[in-house]
Amino acid sequence: MSHPHPELSDPPEPPADGLRIVALGGLGEIGRNMTVYEYGGRLLVVDCGVLFPETEQPGIDLILPDFDYIRDRLDDIEAVVLTHGHEDHIGAVPYLLRERPDIPLVGSRLTLALLEAKLTEHRIRPVTRVVGEGDRSTFGPFDCEFLAVNHSIPDALALAVRTGAGLVLHTGDFKMDQLPLDGRLTDLPGFARLGAEGIDLLLSDSTNAEVSGFVPSERNIGPVVDEVFRTAQERLIVACFASHVHRVQQVLDAAVANGRKVCFIGRSMVRNMGVARELGYLNVPEGIMVEPKELEDVPADRLVLVCTGSQGEPMSALSRMANRDHQQIRITDRDTVMLASSLIPGNENAVNRVINGLTRWGARVVHKGNALVHVSGHASAGELLYVLNMTKPGNFMPIHGEWRHLRAHAKLAALTGVPDENIVIAEDGVVVDLVEGKASIVGAVPAGYVYVDGLSVGEVTETSLKDRRILGEEGFVSIVIGIDSSSGKVVAGPEIHARGAGIVNEDFDEVLARIDQVLRDAAGDGVNDLHQISQLVRRTVGKWVSDTYRRRPMIIPVIVEV
């Protein structure tokens, strides 16, 4: 369990006419958003995303929500509503569908199209239901209304859920761009209408709750992109998220205006932009695209490459270019590189390495640190206040955020007049019941990390990770000893092997002598239990390493019986 709640116990049975809300992810962390609503014995799941690992989870590919809470009740799920197509909201769906493939997936046209492209790679054909803003649909006891919200991906939706327990507004991720490129505003009038009806509980995006003021419009980036196009000496390389359709649209528009051809680089960029184009979310002017194999035919100053890698991912095309490791593209001092994206916390080092690498070869690097080439996808404090004031919720629960963001958002809610006792700050697994217009914490369920590593899901445990952390920091020393099973005498070894411990083979003479002595003493004392011998060896070697090197590698005695 990543977030134990020693102070909270198992929850009681759900109240007869209450709505139960349990987030299995997204509270106390940014990522793997998943909220389970329960009413009248039926479940509605909102979002099912992944969390990307940090350095504390070495070797891990993805972190999923723990489905244990609903594993025995998969048949009770009426639907999974996906608010938008980002990985931290849809990425865990393939893993949930492995457990019950016919759970209905509900979302907007683009959201479902992106999800289906992904599910195809997992060889899953899902049951889907497209909805749009203004739609109202019933899933079992859940009467759902969908509202448009603006975000850094098109076609995002907020969700209003009506049950016998009242009206809940779940915003999903959103921002409040008042001049959005596609004209699709966050539906504040709709929020106001629901507020007038009486919102019993508001769950709202906390990502930027600590940031004061207002997020600039995506529109402000256009002139900056244009300026970079105009001043780029020769080749231009733009890195951004593979889902940021509007950002890519701005690059395409600038390419047309400046007479450059565009080439998409990388699987996810090609796939997502293909989906967006097909559905009409991305307008690709005739004849502007070139294929990677045609790059040689286009003069460098007539070219713009669009790729991922803006987070410094080591295997990305951009990282390989920065290391002069890329087969096709060799960075020179005539190149301009634009990182047109945010810097996700945790990736600072990796991005810095890419910027330094590109700079080393003389490229001009434009990034959010030196130009307005990115605006956040999440509403800031000033904008969150609008939502709170328009919705006037009876109860408030901040979602999508770490502790610092949840607390900051709670403070904003209090400032707009939500009574302290009606503000619920919960972590993953905390059980919140909405009964008779009052939301309260009633217990907690396990909601630990489930690790995806290679093909395995959930098999890599905290113990494995602890081993990895020790091995990664200190390496190991193993001691192999063969013991005759009848006589108990040492017949082979001890042999010592060290890896990553910074100890070279020549250093082993002294400790081998010590082990020999310990084994002789043990034999003299009549010790013949293999486990005991193993412990003696471990202590001897551990002490030697600690005294000699002040280090604590993993010590692994292996006693084989011959």
Add this chain to the structure above:
Amino acid sequence: MSHPHPELSDPPEPPADGLRIVALGGLGEIGRNMTVYEYGGRLLVVDCGVLFPETEQPGIDLILPDFDYIRDRLDDIEAVVLTHGHEDHIGAVPYLLRERPDIPLVGSRLTLALLEAKLTEHRIRPVTRVVGEGDRSTFGPFDCEFLAVNHSIPDALALAVRTGAGLVLHTGDFKMDQLPLDGRLTDLPGFARLGAEGIDLLLSDSTNAEVSGFVPSERNIGPVVDEVFRTAQERLIVACFASHVHRVQQVLDAAVANGRKVCFIGRSMVRNMGVARELGYLNVPEGIMVEPKELEDVPADRLVLVCTGSQGEPMSALSRMANRDHQQIRITDRDTVMLASSLIPGNENAVNRVINGLTRWGARVVHKGNALVHVSGHASAGELLYVLNMTKPGNFMPIHGEWRHLRAHAKLAALTGVPDENIVIAEDGVVVDLVEGKASIVGAVPAGYVYVDGLSVGEVTETSLKDRRILGEEGFVSIVIGIDSSSGKVVAGPEIHARGAGIVNEDFDEVLARIDQVLRDAAGDGVNDLHQISQLVRRTVGKWVSDTYRRRPMIIPVIVEV
């Protein structure tokens, strides 16, 4: 070698009347600053600092400059000049003195006092020579003049070096606070005087060359600190660098003004503030200090704790408080915590974890993200232009910075009129000769990372680190097999052990069968070379892990002869 220069070859013999400059650290990186000047066969070293490891150097304590370039010439060193007392400028001195203990150390009073306190812990009694601003001293052929510079530690100095090859100004770290708390300004008039005399080469601090504008005065922090004191509900905890005397002074002043007692927590804070107080750099009002053991006797709202840990160091008192792991101090929602320091790149995750931990328990956390509780110690671009314009250098070499900072600083120099051909951007190990008023790159020498890990220096190699990275990401699988030395038959095992690989013991049956088969086949084919058998086993297990789990742990076959 961390920065190989395949394009550069061994340098020629130093020119007869030229000055040779080789940075062994600090170019292409922020940290382990060390520059070696050579003239007439004699050496002058400026600074000798450490670099703190990143996640790519797991388990490493410190990274030193590679002394190989000067190892055979230690007796040629006239002096080591230390520009100020930060670890990235003095931290490697103990390791250099191990090789020749009587190298004269030259620096300001505080710099040498901090260094001596550190050397005492290493049981070294150095040869020192105190200098101050305005002093001019000769070390062999190096005629050195010292000038005051303002920085985030008191008593920092710039260095002007005159030799037969001309006049060089080496700024060290500096900023340009025009209203410094101690009234000690960066000596711009001195820079101007040297400029009028004719500076042949300027080496200047590039850390903030990418940041436009000007750094606010340290004085601006006072009112913010005061406000935090006034609004802190009960206990106040301030975390900052253990060397930031002026910051601590502001806390002491605010404590007096607000009637609070102060307690220093942590060895380095106690040691450094003791030194600063003794030398008169820190003014500690009578009766304001309390000892940790007296904390119980002071009411929480009359108390301020000053500790380190502002970078999220996992073993620091502050991290332990954030985890509710600290023996004495238990964070509650009545506590206020102020992180009054910068966020060193690479520490973002760790600091975020501390802020979230403290916030989780309800503490109010004030940090540079939400209040002006820190200003940088390094001049920004706007200020660097002043220095360039005042010194009018014949040649310019940016120092103290990663590639992005060096290139940005070079661009500033070009804008002020330094001709492109007189701007030298070098990395660690690049050899620069100043001859007849022209600085040029003439070659390169090795300047790789030297790792300190526990008691060993330089023994942990890139190979060990590569092993650690694999072990840390993927764990390992070892296979022990006992083979009879005369018959060549397997007499023990195979036994398999996996750690950190996410493979549980129950999974081994299949691969054990495969190994058995491989061993039988090998015996049938008459293969009895242990190395060959070992390779067969490695391949078998590696393929099994890859097919079954899509992972690549380290595979370690151990064949013991019985």
